[in-house]
Amino acid sequence: MRIAMANRMTPYMFMAPAVIIMAIALLYPLGYMVWGSFREWNPSQSIGEAEFVGLKNYIFLWSDPNFHESLGVTLRFAFFVVTIEMVLGVGLALLLDRDIRGMSVLRTMFILPMMIAPVVVGLMWRYMYHPTIGTFNRFLETIGLPKVDWLGDYALTSIIIADIWQWTPFIFILSLAALQSLPRSALEAARIDGATPWQQIIHIKLPLMMPVLIVTGLLRLIDAFKVLEVILVMTNGGPGLSTEILALRISRTATEFRELGVAAAMSNYLLILLLLLTVAMFGFTRWQEARAAKLRMVAQDDDQ
């Protein structure tokens, strides 16, 4: 009896340390944030002193035009950044998936932007975009084109360019790894059947890479929603609110406006949004896999 009981308990006992660490490191702060989002909480108060206001912070945000604008900026930023980075990153990986001399050096150089601290990236680009002494405008001037007010009139485009420069290598490196681990047999079979390189990419490489690409895209998407330092340094959200992404608005709400409750509510909205996106993305892969399985079944039936 005892032994049976102990046997049944064993897996739970092995899991216990992990569960406890998860609870302390993940659930407690998350719970704290959710709890705080229901309060009118100023940083000089402890959470116990803050007044409970129910859903007021959430309702306020729902009708706050600044929050809407910031959400719009975030969605636009994330959409463009992830789409362009995926195309460029995967494209580069397909081009460079071959034996070139000095490939390892090249690869290291490609991932350099990713290794630079975000604040430095922000400063670097800010000076490159500088209206008078910046590299871009000086270049435009020498070839006789009019100067562009990068961080003024085209602020969002400019930060998108900077982000693409920094994060395309991330997608490149993961896609390259995925490409190199593809089963050679499938590619060889395709070659023997006379598939052109283009057909190989569309029908063999991309579908086989899909699971990796989806996870990569998802990681970039989550990151794009949370990017803060580069934009903080480059534009601090300006001009107007045109580059004030949600992470920046959350940080300003907490430190500048001193409204921890509202900042927590905003973080929760962001969390919910990301959760929905993740679930939708995994749902989509599930559906695709199911469809592929069905097609295979049909194909097998036809063969018989």
Added chain:
Amino acid sequence: MLKSLKLGALAALMAGAAFANPYEEYAGTTLIVNFPAHPHYNAAMKVLPEFTKETGIEVEVDQLPYLKMRERQTLELAQDEGEYDLIAYVVFSKADYVFADQLENLAKYFMNPKLADPNYDAEDLIDGYVENIGVAGGTKGYLPGKTGSLFGIPFGSETSVLAYRKDIFEKHGIAEPETYDQLLDAACKIPEVEPGMGGMASRAASGHQASHAFLLHLAPLGGRVFDDQWNPIINNAAGVAAAEALKTIVDCGPEGAMSFGPAEAANAFSNGDAAMFMDSIAFMPGFENPDRSKVVGKVGYAMHPKGVRRGSQTGGFGIAIPKNAENKEAAFLLMQWLTSKKGDLMVAMEGGNPSRFSTYQDAGLNEKFPFASTFGEALKYADPDWRPIIPVWGKINADIGTTLSKVLTEDLDIQEALDGVADRTKAVMEDAGYYTWQ
């Protein structure tokens, strides 16, 4: 000069020997103070060894970037027993700390005959600074008045002055701007007569910077953010005039002015890209530094021009004793020493911003920094109410700043934009309970 300082220190030592030494009881104490990384406090740290030598009180400095200070202090002040004995605070933190009851009222220290130096001469402290940075609880809660009391002493305070290129102004026969009309005329005339050069470099970046630049013009042009009943009046004629002035200045300013912060604006001026720069006195010593400035010796310094009245900004830092400090009395002695006539002059000679009228009149200081007398004159008009210091200000400030940035970049109608700010501000104030008694 140094000699007389040394003599002064010696005299103080001798006086200490002749009478009872007020510092004796506290010798050996170690004070932990929180200072910002700022030229004034770098100067102050150079004179701290002198304090230790004279009093036997050790000082340990925790220096932080000034925008990080508030976060750190908010955490530290909320604890039962804090780490800091003395803190330097940015002026807009005053409302939060006093409202949360986290700073010592200084009355009991100045009443204590064992601690208060009879030769301190508080009358000599610059009025606008004390009113803006030190006093809380009077008129409107943040200004001096019959119900107000002192919570801090200005140390590293700043006002605004106008720096202009003497050579350019002389070359084109433009007079030193006395009034706002002259200022705006000059700002737009310069790019015409001096191609490639902007009129005036000003902060204008979205958020705090744009709001700061607007408020800088609002007070002299006769405007205020609120009337006496806390109704927003930022959208009245004076408010519109101030926003128009800012727009004119930015439009006639150097290239890319719309995204300038204070450092970029100062750089544009010291680089020769603009003929004027109007901002805090803290930037001015940099223009006379040959390592960083191309305009050394070409710069004239004038008072902040007059609109319908004179009113230059008040800002910068003060020092205060936290309620949860461990060595409050020794902290008061340090505070008193640093802001005494002697301490203030010593810090000023190292490049700090004086807090006393007498320091600005000192011959030695005027010899070392030629602009000191103009600054001393400008300080008489320092306006303690140029910007409200209330707990909800951060939010209103951000709204003013982003809206004005839109005015500058997207050509929003000024009246309409300011009406919007006034409406939203009204809602914020309503929510914070400012209309409870109406």
